[in-house]
Amino acid sequence: MSNELIYLDWAATAPLSQVAFDAMAPYLTPGFAGIEAGGGNANSLHGPGRRAFKVLEAARRDVARAIDGRPDEVIFTSGATEADNMALLGIVEGVLQKRGSGFGMGQRALDPAPSVVVSAIEHDAVLQAAELLRRRGIEVVCVQPNAGGFITPEALQTPLEKAHDPVLVSIMALNNEVGSVMDIPALSRIAHEAGALFHCDATQALGKVPVSVKEWDVDALSLSSHKVGGPKGVGALWLKARTPFAAQIVGGGQESDRRSGTQNIAGVVGFAAALKAAVDAQPQQSVAMTSLRDKLFAGVTALAGVEPVVDLSAGEYGPHIVSVLCPGFESETLILQLDKRGISVSGGSACASHSLDPSHVLRALGIDRDRALGMVRFSLGSETTEADIERAIAAFGEVLEDTWN
């Protein structure tokens, strides 16, 4: 077997796309040529600054169009982690400020505490931001998924009715570990009926399922560049006009006072170009990817000792994620053995891959700790081929046999 790289970890990050690279190149040219081309500081008054501003605003328009939003509602960030943090911390603080209260006034000012509602299978960027809110006196209510990894409207309804003064609900569009696709319009309707705003982390949904802030009727949406072939360290928070919001990163007042810091021109240009290409290609690509996903799912779950985490034929799942359990194995061992054969996969979210804790998503699905430790996630992308899938299935079979013996 050749050691040519078979990359099946696209949910962790996608390789930089050619279209993003080409779009960014002029702004990364060294010396004054890059500044002349529009890679200056978009907040400067001189010609190069004004050119950078034009480039920045064109990227903002492209990002807005890709999600059906307005350009002035797009706030560029360093990625979805920052966007998620900003959404939870910034919206809750904004709502409290509007009411004339706020953090830092002590627990009694928030008594009885307003609440935020998050799902148990959110990315840590949401869960840990919720934890910060809890420490600031906000009550955090957690909604559990069903065994298929879905947060159903019914599951949201009861905790939301019981929650005192729900300010914000945050539920992701597509789960990064098992691929479940949530019914965001139904969930956001329930949140709004309860008087809460609705934030959605759409990081894994972009380019995989249609994303429309209008059709979904959300108030805030987190986006990341590097999952769609853009550069890492760039993303956006789309924030519906007039949504209460208190800036969490303060300084020069960039991004209409909502997120300070000199904008990363090359980064946002690469992000916008990659996002546009991913969204344009999504309808055909999702069909092709789903058939590869199904082939991979059938192939790996047919191997002795491998079990599906969820049944991909029993609901709507993203076209790019296949997660399995290998009871009796530790995922780290399997990942490293596959890596030796040139196959890159992960054991859940990349951020958690250096820890031996089982995935909180799998635990929320009711999978016990020991079994959850044997999780392997394969994730596909725009360049995955049938030959990659066949080699991955064969290599996985060999690894399981070798490791077992």
Ligand SMILES: Cc1ncc(COP(=O)(O)O)c(C=O)c1O
């Ligand atoms: C669902 C989800 N949210 C947020 C993030 C964080 O994105 P970023 O790497 O842009 O900070 C990820 C990345 O793994 C993700 O999958």
